[in-house]
Amino acid sequence: MSAPARPESLARLERLVAALAAKGLVSEAELAAMQARTDRASPEIGARMVARAWLDPAWRALLLADGAAAAERMGVSMAGAPPLGVLENRPGLHHLVVCTLCSCYPRAVLGYPPGWYKSFEYRSRAVRDPRGVLAEWGTALPAGTKIRVVDSTADYRWMVLPMRPEGTEGWSEDQLAALVTRDALVGVALPQLPARAAA
Template sequence: MSAGLVPASDLEKEDVRQALAYAAEFADNQSIRSPLDGVSSVGYLLGVAAHDHDHEGGSTLSEMDLRVRALERILVEKGYVETAALDRIIEAYETKVGPHIGARVIAKAWSDPSFRQSLLEDASKAVGTLAEVGRVGEHLVAVENTPQLHNMVVCTLCSCYPWDVLGLPPVWYKSFAYRSRVVKEPRSVLADFGVVLPASTEIRVWDSTAETRFLVVPVRPAGTDGWSETQLASLVTRDCMVGTGLPKNPGEVA
């Protein structure tokens, strides 16, 4: 089937989605000659792409799993990497680096006007002064929401994201849907997250096309006077620091 024959309004229907998924898989199984054929390793790449499909619920090792294990074995055998170093990187993303870091930063900015000012002037430097966070990558830029302005962050070209203060980007941030739509129809993307802003609110989308990285400073929720930084941090979600969400209401964490 051709996607072009389906009215755009029907693209969300389940049967259309299934058909598109089938079409994608079908195209994938063809031995399509690529303009890159002849470049070393492309034959291998096409082989991987043609053979690997989701083995959802399957109990055996997937084709992908086997190939990844083979690559790791080769890299270790050749003396390029040590397994323990790979384990350490994974462990860091699973247990140490995550949005709780950014939440601490935002809570501090909400509590301490001079820190907020420093953060907006040079976020990498300001975050580095927080003992519980420590040094982060350079070129971090904090952008502040106001009642009149809502900031959103994207990387339309790949997956640029402030990994050191927010952890791994979620799947939706890297999805084709988010990358393609947010620069053109940000309000409709916000609706996918259940967020509706007043029609008069200005929306500013930051496309992360260089090594600068953006952290959204949300508006401090009402009803939080006298809250400690730890309490405030519990209101700060990952999505509100990317701009696809708003902070939790005080009642949600009480």
């Protein structure tokens, strides 16, 4: 079998990078550094920020006031990164993040966005039918909860601070962080106790 054809999009990307480099707008080294930073990031960073907020009121206040400062405090380099805003879920209010214009995502603390986040389907439906989207994810909000869809259109990047699940009293930061998935940080899911712990 012959090797699969090289996608045209890759050739186009290389031409774009070459053109930007020729104009002195970006260097290969800068691109490599940015890629390395995103490679290092993962939802585990965001999960730890959330777990700490559940345990430490002062940290929670910092996280909500200035997400980028909180990330820096955790050792994440935010230089050159967009400001990070954190959206606090509370009884009666649930946040769902989408970028209808493209795929803005808090890469510094969550890493690369998943494919579905960039899909036309998610981007068009999240703003129009958020309840249908959550239902398809199997995410059931408590009765009476209002949904606030946050369309990430400009210079901020947004992460959700979910509510701490009941039944986690006395848990450590590590235990709590393990409950916080990428999907919960975007708002399509809620932190869930493992089945055996919840039994």
